Amino acid sequence: QVQLVESGGGVVQPGGSLRLSCAASGFFFSNYDMSWVRQAPGKGLEWVAVITYDGTTENYADSVKGRFTISRDKSKNTLYLQMHSLRAEDTAVYYCVKPRAEMSTVNFDFWGQGTLVAVSS
Amino acid sequence: QSALTQPRSVSGSPGQSVTISCTGSTSDVGGYGYVSWYQQHPGKTPQLMIYDVTKRPSGVPDRFSGSKSGNTASLTISGLQAEDEAQYYCCSYAGSYTVIFGGGTKLTVL
Numbered sequence: 001q002v003q004l005v006e007s008g009g010g011v012v013q014p015g016g017s018l019r020l021s022c023a024a025s026g027f028f029f030s031n032y033d034m035s036w037v038r039q040a041p042g043k044g045l046e047w048v049a050v051i052t053y054d055g056t057t058e059n060y061a062d063s064v065k066g067r068f069t070i071s072r073d074k075s076k077n078t079l080y081l082q083m084h085s086l087r088a089e090d091t092a093v094y095y096c097v098k099p100r101a102e103m104s105t106v107n108f109d110f111w112g113q114g115t116l117v118a119v120s121s
Numbered sequence: 122q123s124a125l126t127q128p129r130s131v132s133g134s135p136g137q138s139v140t141i142s143c144t145g146s147t148s149d150v151g152g153y154g155y156v157s158w159y160q161q162h163p164g165k166t167p168q169l170m171i172y173d174v175t176k177r178p179s180g181v182p183d184r185f186s187g188s189k190s191g192n193t194a195s196l197t198i199s200g201l202q203a204e205d206e207a208q209y210y211c212c213s214y215a216g217s218y219t220v221i222f223g224g225g226t227k228l229t230v231l
Binding site: 018033034037044045047050052053057058059102105106107108109111112113114 | 124157159161165166167172173178185208212213214217218219220221222223224225229
């Protein structure tokens with residue numbers, strides 16, 4: 001069965017960096033565009049970034065562009081999110097999400113349990 | 122990248138129908154057939170309820186249906202049940218590998 005297991009969250013000071021990982025299993029990881037979606041405490045869902053199935057294209061929400069980098073390692077079936085210059089407003093649970101269809105950017109049918117990033121001094 | 126517009130809350134009695142709207146623009150909802158809806162209970166991860174505007178994943182009750190007219194998508198839940206009480210989010214493709222969510226709607230079953 002599909003599993004997405006995030007790790008790497010924690011408490012970090014403003015301006016700091018953190019790298020999140022998402023270990024994927026139960027599906028052919030290399031055939032799927034993968035995204036990160038975040039949810040600030042008590043707030044709604046916000047799409048953060050996507051990387052295409054072949055790693056050739058990335059895109060980001062305006063709120064994180066230039067500070068976050070999404071990447072993937074197909075040999076490890078792992079998705080990453082490198083976060084720099086963290087701000088208080090980046091505090092959220094970060095979800096790794098998989099779309100229903102291969103080579104599709106939308107329709108997220110599996111969500112990891114999430115990893116909490118707290119930016120605080 | 123402005124969030125899609127959803128009502129903050131809707132409510133209905135058991136057995137009734139409710140509709141949640143999701144308004145965007147020609148750059149997202151109106152421009153693509155990729156609107157999805159997610160249900161999130163407190164403390165749980167979101168669950169896909171509707172995709173590609175009108176399609177239901179297996180396991181989702183047929184009480185849930187989706188539609189779109191112009192720049193506004195809608196989720197209709199008929200025969201409301203207590204377990205439908207949750208937060209609902211719409212989501213749309215916005216071109217060039219961009220995805221946008223709505224602000225969320227809290228459904229209360231009276």
